[in-house]
Amino acid sequence: MLRTSFLLLGIGISVLVSAQPDALATLTGGGRQQWSVIGSTPAATPKCTTGDATYAFQAKPAQVVVGSCVNGAWKNSTETVATWTVGGKSGIAFGGARYQVKALPANAPACKGNANCVRLTTVPDGKTDATRTIYLTH
Secondary structure, three states, X not given: OHHHHHHHHHHHHHXXXXXXXXXXXXXXXXXXXXXXXXXXXXXXXXXXXXXXXEEEEEOOOOEEEEEEEEOOEEEEEEEEOEEEEEOOEEEEEEOOEEEEEEEEOOOOHHHOOOOOEEEEEEOOOOOOOOOOEEEEEO
């Protein structure tokens, strides 16, 4: 009886874990997707404002092109993306930080009505409990 309970519990946990969407697939759509920080100037615009950022995630090779506004102009850098899983949590890592990825509904306040909306939240690194949250749309 006890052995059966543990078996069912293990099956239930594996179903829950496998039901979670893959973070990289969410961001790439299986190929390549361009995302903007909600409220940023579109990347197609030549001039930008400090704090504007874009992220172009690519599945193969797993990488992200990060566009950031520097002195009113876009500057791009390419980062390798890795996936991670620890203690039942999973996500992606790039630029020296690990992020959990969650798709959000358009009616979430931070999404401001954008239908394709995700939240990237850094995972504490053990040195600090500070987290960073990025809301993206495309």
